[in-house]
Amino acid sequence: MKILFVCSSNVCRSPYCEYHFKRLMESDDRLSAKVSECRSGAVFNRSAKIHGKAKKALLADGFDESYIDAHKPTFIKDDLSLFQSSDLIIGMTRWHKWCLPKDLRSKYVNLSEAAGGNYKAIPDPFLAPNQESYNGVMRVIKGYVERMAQKLIKDND
Numbered sequence: 001m002k003i004l005f006v007c008s009s010n011v012c013r014s015p016y017c018e019y020h021f022k023r024l025m026e027s028d029d030r031l032s033a034k035v036s037e038c039r040s041g042a043v044f045n046r047s048a049k050i051h052g053k054a055k056k057a058l059l060a061d062g063f064d065e066s067y068i069d070a071h072k073p074t075f076i077k078d079d080l081s082l083f084q085s086s087d088l089i090i091g092m093t094r095w096h097k098w099c100l101p102k103d104l105r106s107k108y109v110n111l112s113e114a115a116g117g118n119y120k121a122i123p124d125p126f127l128a129p130n131q132e133s134y135n136g137v138m139r140v141i142k143g144y145v146e147r148m149a150q151k152l153i154k155d156n157d
Contacts, residue, residue: 002037004086005111006096010042010073011051012126013092016138017111017145019063024149034152039074041082043091043099046075051126053134060135061142076100090114090148092122115147 005017018040025032050058050071058068076083076099083089083100089107091097097108112120122141128134 001035001087002085003035003039004083004089005038005040006043006076006083006089006091006100007040008042008092008096008124009045009047009126010040010075011047011049012054012124013122013137013141014040014042015050015071015073016054016058016141017090019058019068020061020142020145021149023063024146028149028153030153031149039082039086041074041076041079043076043096046078047073049073053125053128053131054138056131057135057138088114092124094119094121111141111144111148114151115144116151117144117147 003021005014005021007013018038021038025035025038050068055068059065074082083104086107088109089100089104090109090111092111094110097105100108110119111122112118123137125134125137128137
C-alpha cells in the first residue's frame with residue numbers, strides 16, 4: 001500500500017504525518033510489510049520549504065535537521081502522478097478532498113477517520129501565534145498517526 005498525507009501547502013501537517021509515520025514503519029516490521037511507501041503533498045498551494053515552526057516541532061521530536069531540511073514540498077499540479085499512484089490519500093479536512101481531482105476522491109479519508117474515529121478537522125497551525133500552540137496541534141496529529149498505524153497493523157493480523 002502507498003500512503004499519501006495531504007494538507008494545504010505540504011509545509012506543516014502533512015510532512016509531520018509523513019515523518020512520524022515513516023518512523024513508525026522503521027520500528028515495526030508489520031507496518032512496513034503493509035505499507036511500501038509513505039509521502040506527503042499539497043492540494044492547494046505551492047510552497048518552497050517546510051514551515052519554521054514545523055521544523056522546530058520535528059527537531060523537538062528527535063528528527064535530524066538535515067533530514068527535515070531535505071523536505072521539498074510537493075504540489076499536486078507539479079506531480080499529479082504521486083497522487084495517482086497512491087492507494088490511500090489522507091487529509092486534514094474535508095476541504096482537502098474537494099481539492100483533489102474527481103477521480104482521486106474515492107481514495108481520500110480524513111486523518112481522524114483513518115485512525116478509527118469520527119471525522120474531526122485538523123486545524124491548520126500555520127498561523128499559530130507561538131510554538132507552544134503550534135506544538136499542541138502537532139501532538140494531536142501525532143496521536144492520530146500512531147492510532148492509524150496501530151489500526152493498519154491490527155487490520156493486517
